[in-house]
Amino acid sequence: MQKKLPQSNLYLREEELRRGIELLYFAYRDFTSDPDEILAQTGLGRAHHRVLYFVRRNPDTTVSGILKLLRITKQSLSRVLNQLVEEGYIEQTPGTQDRRQRLLKLTEKGEAFEKELFSTQRQRVAQAYKTAGPEAVAGFWEVLLNIVNDSDREIVLRQIEK
Amino acid sequence: MQKKLPQSNLYLREEELRRGIELLYFAYRDFTSDPDEILAQTGLGRAHHRVLYFVRRNPDTTVSGILKLLRITKQSLSRVLNQLVEEGYIEQTPGTQDRRQRLLKLTEKGEAFEKELFSTQRQRVAQAYKTAGPEAVAGFWEVLLNIVNDSDREIVLRQIEK
DNA sequence: TTTATTATGTCAATATAGCTGACATATATA
DNA sequence: TATATATGTCAGCTATATTGACATAATAAA
Secondary structure, X not given: OOOOOOOOOHHHOHHHHHHHHHHHHHHHHHHHHHHHHHHHHHOXXXXXXXXXXXXXXXXXEEHHHHHHHHOOOHHHHHHHHHHHHHOOOEEEEEOOOOOOOEEEEEOHHXXXXXXXXXHHXXXXXXXXXXXXXXXXXXXXXXXXXXXXOHHHHHHHHHHHOO | OOOOOXXXXXXXXXXXXXXXXXHHHHXXXXXXXXXXXXXHXXXXXXXXXXXXXXXXXOOOEOHHHHHHHHOOOHHHHHHHHHHHHHOOOEEEEEOOOOOOOEEEEEOHHHHHHHHHHHHHHHHHHHHHHHHHOHHHHHHHHHHHHHHOOHHHHHHHHHHHOO
């Protein structure tokens, strides 16, 4: 069956699977705590951060673009987006081909704030990358990408290769 | 079938850091959606899952053990734990040395339910491990462990080596 | 032995982030 | 002209967390 068995399958035992689950939980928790501290001072929350992040990464995306990417409802997005627009972090311009659309992008204030939020996570991730080394990082990406739903992998790949 | 990510030496640039951030976000989201579906049918939520998970992994732990591990308040835990005890998933016994403590462990019902929840995530993670291979998995662990707060690393190591 | 501390529990109020359902408007498409 | 789409809004509900105040029983320290 399996021609090239690189090593044993010991890494598929319950212990190793639980290790992944637990590391994912703890790492994700600490990783999200960095921006949370900054956000707490501004009256914004994680939901706002996610929108800022992905608008920054996808300038001139539409409302429905964000909805699909984040898999939330428009009612949820609305609360967050309205606040970000009112407070001058995001600006909306009507679509050029389709004027029903609202194209989203960060204002200068939004750019600056996203940069500040990003820098905390950048630092954490860069330190982890450096400590673990490039091959470990490649493995980290590979496993995470394969944890993503098959049906989402295309959209995620498009995102990370932007 | 397998999507190969470009192997890059310049793994500390903004692009690669954002890749990690995004993969972490999407993978974590999909990874938690598996148990969520089952939980939705029972009237329990993620918070209950976490408690079941870590009580299963640390039988006869105490209330404050769980509080420290999950970093939540006792008021938060209370809601969840009471429900799990009332519905027969967890049983509490007084501590042997210190009778103020409540030692927690899963009942048979709790064990069965945790197993069901775990199996969904096990499948997802095992598939990702298999696709990525043992070396990638080692890198995955290494990077995640280094993303964890320095101050938490000891406790996380103790957990995953149990 | 008295006092202080610890482990746990509870009540109340609040915040955040999501959801469903219903309805509205403007624009694009068939 | 009729229908579908992109977006927005109102209202109500849920899950998960927080802080603060107070209570009880058991252990540890004075």
